[in-house]
Amino acid sequence: MCIMAMAWAAHPRWKLILIGNRDELHARPTAPLARWQDEPSLLAGRDLQSGGTWIGVSDAVKSAGGRAAIVTNLRGYGAPSPDRASRGTLVTDLLTGKGAYSDPQTARLEDFNPFNLIWIDGLHAHFLTNRPAPVRTHLTPGLYGLSNGALDAPWPKTLALKTALLDWLVAGAKDPLDLFDALRAESMPDGGIVPDAPSDAPDEAAISPIFIRNPVYGTRCSTIIAMDAQGHGTITERRFDPHGERTGEDSIGFHWPA
Incomplete structure (x- = not known):
């Protein structure tokens, strides 16, 4: 996932609006959004190469509230090392509450290639990164943007997506699916600061x-x-x-305790 914008507890109607695009090699095998058969509480697409996911939600399970998470790669540190744990495993463990990385306070963030991650545990939103050093912090209610740099780094496309989300909120925030138009923008934004590090994906401009x-x-x-x-x-x-070209669309409902 290479770009996202989030409104967390920033609108009277919507507790969470999280939108994003996953940019990846088209040859990488992927399963579409579904409720996982081996983890029925988890709603996400699946990376069939490493087994994890890049964005997803989980239903409330027993005494545990619902969860959501999204990860982006962090550029500027060179090509990823193939011997490190998959960043998708971190997302999956946080969403299911199972596995070696299920506790964000004790998870060994240094096990992964450079990443940024936003995690919501029902009542609170959190930001995690492992470069240049591990950081775990709470996010206050508000509007956030993230691509492959620092949180809220003013990259042109990050500013453009945050602005589109803000405009949608101010205009009445009726149908969240209208935000697909913002995610489909192919024009180059005018404002913002150009990233100071090249992409680790050689085919990305x-x-x-x-x-x-x-x-x-x-x-x-x-x-x-x-x-x-x-x-x-x-x-x-x-x-x-x-x-x-668009090839498919899936939508699944979920519920968290209010």
Whole structure:
């Protein structure tokens, strides 16, 4: 997942709006959004190469509240090392509450290639990163943007997606699926600061739009997570082929205790 914007506890109707694009090699095998058979509380797409996910939600299970998480790679540290744990495993463990990395306070963040991660545990939102040193911090209610740099780094496409989300909130915040239009933007934004480090993906341009249309490495899917103040939510995934054409869409409802 290479770009996201989030409104956390920033609107009277919506407790959480989380939108993002996953940019990846089109050849990497992936399963679409579904309720996982081996983890029935987990709603997410699945990376069939490493077994984890890049974004997802989990239902409330017994005494545990619902959870959501999204991860992005962090550029500027060179090509990823293949002997490190998959960053998708960290997302999956946090969502299910199982595995070696299920506790964000004790998880060995240094086991992974560079990443940024936002994790919501029902009542609170958190930000985790492991470069240049491990950081674990709470996020206050507000609007956030994240790509492959620091949290809220003013990259052109990050500013553009945050602005689109803010405009949607101010305009009435009616149908979250309208935000797919913002995730499909292919024009280059005017404002912002250009990233000072090259992408670790050799097929990605130094400055890219929100939606990347590229036959080798591009936007594989767009995801919208929307949950209202009563805890009723939906996760929707829209998928694209190497030509940037839409190939499918799935949507699954969930509920967290209010």
